[in-house]
Amino acid sequence: MSDYFSDLFRATSHGLVLPRDHEDAINRYVAKRATDRENVENRPFPRKVDFWAFCIATALALKLEPRDGVPSRWGQKFIDTPQGVMADDLCSLLAVVAVAKLGLDDPGVTESGRIIELANRLAAAGCPEVLRKLENGPLNTTPLDQALDFARSLQDAARCGNRTGSSP
Amino acid sequence: MLLVRRIEISNFVCFDDIEITPSTNPDRPLTVVRAENGSGKTTLLRAIRWGMYGERGLPGNPGSFSLHPASWQPDAEGIETRVSILFETDGSSRHHLEGRPTTTEYELRRSVTTVRKKPTSKGDPDFQRIHEDAKLLERERDGSWAPHEHGVRSVIDQLLPWSLRDFFVMDTDEAADFVGGSENKEIQRHEVIGKTSYAVRALLGLEVFDEAKKRVASLQQTFERDATKATRNAELAGKQAELDQVRGRLAEIETRLERNRHERADTDERLAQARGRLESLIGSLAAHDQLQERLVDNERHTRKASEERRSAAGELSGDLTRIDLLASLASREVRDAEALLQPLYDDGSIPVRHLDFVRRLLETGTCVCGQDLSYPGMHTDHVQQAIDSSAGQQDRADYLAEVLHAATAFGRHRDGEEWEQRTDDHTQTVGLLDQELDNLALTRKDIDAQLDDIDEDEVQNVRGRIEMLEKSLGKVAREIVSDQETCEQLDKDSNKLEADIRAARRQEAHARDLERYEETADVVVQVLERAYASIEAEQVRELDAEMNALFERMAANVVDDEAVEDNRHKATLRMIARVGVRPVEDSAGEYEIFALNSRGRSMPPTEINGASRRILALSFVLALCKVSRTQAPLVADSLLNFMSGSVLTNTLRVTAETARQPMLLLTPSDLESPNEIEVVERYAGATYTLTGQWQHVDQGGDVVNQTDYRQVALLCGCGPRQFCGVCERRGQAEDPKWSRHQPREAQQ
Numbered sequence: 001m002s003d004y005f006s007d008l009f010r011a012t013s014h015g016l017v018l019p020r021d022h023e024d025a026i027n028r029y030v031a032k033r034a035t036d037r038e039n040v041e042n043r044p045f046p047r048k049v050d051f052w053a054f055c056i057a058t059a060l061a062l063k064l065e066p067r068d069g070v071p072s073r074w075g076q077k078f079i080d081t082p083q084g085v086m087a088d089d090l091c092s093l094l095a096v097v098a099v100a101k102l103g104l105d106d107p108g109v110t111e112s113g114r115i116i117e118l119a120n121r122l123a124a125a126g127c128p129e130v131l132r133k134l135e136n137g138p139l140n141t142t143p144l145d146q147a148l149d150f151a152r153s154l155q156d157a158a159r160c161g162n163r164t165g166s167s168p
Numbered sequence: 169m170l171l172v173r174r175i176e177i178s179n180f181v182c183f184d185d186i187e188i189t190p191s192t193n194p195d196r197p198l199t200v201v202r203a204e205n206g207s208g209k210t211t212l213l214r215a216i217r218w219g220m221y222g223e224r225g226l227p228g229n230p231g232s233f234s235l236h237p238a239s240w241q242p243d244a245e246g247i248e249t250r251v252s253i254l255f256e257t258d259g260s261s262r263h264h265l266e267g268r269p270t271t272t273e274y275e276l277r278r279s280v281t282t283v284r285k286k287p288t289s290k291g292d293p294d295f296q297r298i299h300e301d302a303k304l305l306e307r308e309r310d311g312s313w314a315p316h317e318h319g320v321r322s323v324i325d326q327l328l329p330w331s332l333r334d335f336f337v338m339d340t341d342e343a344a345d346f347v348g349g350s351e352n353k354e355i356q357r358h359e360v361i362g363k364t365s366y367a368v369r370a371l372l373g374l375e376v377f378d379e380a381k382k383r384v385a386s387l388q389q390t391f392e393r394d395a396t397k398a399t400r401n402a403e404l405a406g407k408q409a410e411l412d413q414v415r416g417r418l419a420e421i422e423t424r425l426e427r428n429r430h431e432r433a434d435t436d437e438r439l440a441q442a443r444g445r446l447e448s449l450i451g452s453l454a455a456h457d458q459l460q461e462r463l464v465d466n467e468r469h470t471r472k473a474s475e476e477r478r479s480a481a482g483e484l485s486g487d488l489t490r491i492d493l494l495a496s497l498a499s500r501e502v503r504d505a506e507a508l509l510q511p512l513y514d515d516g517s518i519p520v521r522h523l524d525f526v527r528r529l530l531e532t533g534t535c536v537c538g539q540d541l542s543y544p545g546m547h548t549d550h551v552q553q554a555i556d557s558s559a560g561q562q563d564r565a566d567y568l569a570e571v572l573h574a575a576t577a578f579g580r581h582r583d584g585e586e587w588e589q590r591t592d593d594h595t596q597t598v599g600l601l602d603q604e605l606d607n608l609a610l611t612r613k614d615i616d617a618q619l620d621d622i623d624e625d626e627v628q629n630v631r632g633r634i635e636m637l638e639k640s641l642g643k644v645a646r647e648i649v650s651d652q653e654t655c656e657q658l659d660k661d662s663n664k665l666e667a668d669i670r671a672a673r674r675q676e677a678h679a680r681d682l683e684r685y686e687e688t689a690d691v692v693v694q695v696l697e698r699a700y701a702s703i704e705a706e707q708v709r710e711l712d713a714e715m716n717a718l719f720e721r722m723a724a725n726v727v728d729d730e731a732v733e734d735n736r737h738k739a740t741l742r743m744i745a746r747v748g749v750r751p752v753e754d755s756a757g758e759y760e761i762f763a764l765n766s767r768g769r770s771m772p773p774t775e776i777n778g779a780s781r782r783i784l785a786l787s788f789v790l791a792l793c794k795v796s797r798t799q800a801p802l803v804a805d806s807l808l809n810f811m812s813g814s815v816l817t818n819t820l821r822v823t824a825e826t827a828r829q830p831m832l833l834l835t836p837s838d839l840e841s842p843n844e845i846e847v848v849e850r851y852a853g854a855t856y857t858l859t860g861q862w863q864h865v866d867q868g869g870d871v872v873n874q875t876d877y878r879q880v881a882l883l884c885g886c887g888p889r890q891f892c893g894v895c896e897r898r899g900q901a902e903d904p905k906w907s908r909h910q911p912r913e914a915q916q
Contacts, residue, residue: 005570040484050489053489097501100501104568148484152588152591155584
């Protein structure tokens with residue numbers, strides 16, 4: 001995947017945010033330091049940005065509406081885009097999603113700020129669903145098992161959506 | 169030959185006054201003293217030993233051993249204990265079989281008075297013995313008694329030496345020392361060999377040769393020294409001094425060599441015991457090592473599997489963030505974006521390719537309509553304005569083209585099959601590794617359980633002991649090798665010096681005679697050495713064969729039930745195929761008793777059970793007495809302990825037929841079966857029964873009549889199936905196997 005979009009996102013600083021209300025819960029499932037990788041069963045997401053991306057994908061698969069309101073009110077920034085934490089292909093995917101969600105008539109469809117804002121709102125919409133799944137698994141399963149299981153069920157939901165041919 | 173005619177005991181522990189007249193009938197040589205456990209058998213044996221050997225015949229610390237009656241309260245007046253043994257000898261000794269034809273009667277009288285003493289410390293006895301007196305009286309031709317000219321000790325030491333006491337007054341537990349001690353007793357191998365060797369040398373008369381050889385060798389060296397002096401040659405005298413020095417050193421090293429050989433034998437024995445202990449602790453060394461190896465192997469595999477599992481779980485975690493998952497979840501949006509952008513691409517709006525065409529034409533100064541634009545004018549201005557306003561649209565179109573390109577690429581992941589397949593693979597890998605880890609944990613548990621069964625501390629202790637003993641053995645072995653080398657060198661030096669001295673002395677006429685003496689002595693030494701070797705080989709061979717023959721008779725007709733005791737891992741009589749006496753390797757003049765199994769393997773004493781050890785020791789004692797023609801009484805206590813069935817009968821019969829005057833102290837259980845009764849009836853010339861008055865029914869025992877109210881043991885003349893007013897026990901009067909005996913007056 002080209003670095004066209006990652007260059008675009010790095011060029012201007014935009015904050016990536018997740019809902020403030022869920023900060024503690026999110027921290028439980030994200031590795032904080034290198035040694036947490038030993039405990040991957042309980043902290044299945046290597047970084048916050050990975051959790052953030054998974055939440056966006058969850059919201060899209062479940063057709064959730066982006067969260068309303070002013071992000072600075074409900075969101076907690078965890079990193080800025082110039083720090084390059086987003087992989088090239090994730091940046092590309094966000095650009096594609098923005099086109100699909102905003103449409104070509106929206107003048108902000110090519111603006112990095114608008115795209116990141118949309119991504120943050122989608123992440124905020126998907127976050128409670130992801131956490132609900134991780135926190136309510138059977139006792140004999142780990143958060144990693146739960147996350148993978150959830151991913152599979154989301155794929156099924158996405159496939160189902162594809163078959164019904166819904167549109168933005 | 170020595171025969172005991174009478175034994176009288178007074179005030180000795182539980183005996184008031186008893187008298188025993190052992191059988192002296194050669195056809196019925198056996199004397200049986202029957203007594204329940206705790207009725208005075210061992211005390212009787214101790215009384216005889218004390219009578220023969222005085223204080224050294226008592227067990228433990230003789231000073232605190234009470235000889236006086238148990239019921240006596242120490243007082244100033246005291247009480248006298250007496251033992252008197254009447255015996256006769258025909259004048260023959262162990263070494264001179266023919267001897268003098270006349271028979272001499274002796275009476276050995278030993279007495280001591282016990283008086284009260286104030287104890288000086290806790291545990292100190294409240295009595296002391298004074299006025300110990302021992303007399304040996306010899307019956308004169310006129311029938312009167314006169315003191316023997318050489319005193320008690322010298323005569324007893326000659327007739328019944330203390331070191332050979334087990335051949336005359338045998339506590340069978342002690343006699344088992346010949347075969348490494350009775351059960352639960354550990355005796356060092358060199359002590360066993362020392363005791364056996366002494367008995368063999370003393371009773372076979374081999375000591376005489378040894379002494380003679382040493383004496384002549386000493387004479388030889390004196391002659392040699394004198395011969396050197398006689399030459400009056402200073403240089404030769406110097407060499408002689410040097411030779412004496414070398415010999416002195418040689419003797420010193422040889423002593424050390426012998427000590428080290430003993431130590432090596434003992435260490436070997438201890439090492440074998442420690443290894444045996446270790447094997448019994450852990451099954452085998454190899455099994456323990458294998459478990460440890462399996463444990464290490466298990467830990468290595470567990471580490472590897474854990475690492476692989478961590479890595480596989482990491483891959484799974486990575487799967488959650490892979491773009492093919494995210495793209496498949498956003499597949500609807502990807503498809504929608506494509507649907508929006510593809511028509512724009514198709515009509516050339518994205519990217520804006522016609523603007524490039526127009527721009528290139530303008531750079532060449534030509535308009536799309538063909539007009540020349542190199543000259544300013546309205547048309548030129550209009551075209552330039554149109555181009556400038558399209559710049560923003562071009563950036564947007566380029567952007568959207570990139571989005572379309574990306575959407576097309578993401579479209580490949582629409583189904584998410586690739587992600588699913590990869591994640592399933594990773595999940596399966598994790599599952600397999602979990603299973604492997606579970607299996608490894610189970611194996612580990614199993615190994616731990618097996619290792620837990622082994623007392624690790626004890627194993628380490630024994631291993632430590634083995635290591636220490638091996639080191640010690642190595643040190644001793646090195647010293648032995650070094651000493652042997654030194655001995656060889658000193659021998660060479662000594663031979664060279666002797667040769668030098670002889671060569672020089674040969675020049676001197678006067679020296680020649682002395683030299684001849686020395687040579688003669690040398691020859692005598694050689695003759696003695698050969699004679700010794702020949703007699704030793706012959707006698708020991710005879711002893712070996714006799715011992716095996718006796719052992720076979722005692723072990724004859726043994727069936728499984730009789731041979732197997734509680735201690736099932738110990739070798740039983742049936743497992744012993746051959747026993748005997750053999751010279752100890754590398755140690756001249758030393759012998760040991762051996763037992764071989766059917767495969768010819770030598771069995772250490774610790775592997776042999778209690779009954780077999782007793783029979784082994786007894787066959788040695790009886791064989792040695794027989795081969796050495798030692799005809800003396802054999803007073804034996806606990807002889808038949810641990811035995812039953814045909815072993816018991818055989819042992820009783822063989823002892824009665826082989827010993828010259830056997831006096832056996834037996835329990836009723838030793839005489840239960842008709843077979844033993846038959847042996848006793850056939851061979852016993854005298855029978856006695858000892859009864860402890862403390863075993864009366866009123867005191868919880870089964871003795872019917874209380875003949876004496878004191879704590880004494882009474883002796884009566886009842887045989888093995890007889891009872892009388894003194895010894896009657898409950899149920900005997902009604903039992904047809906028992907008959908009432910009309911006793912002589914009971915002795916107290």
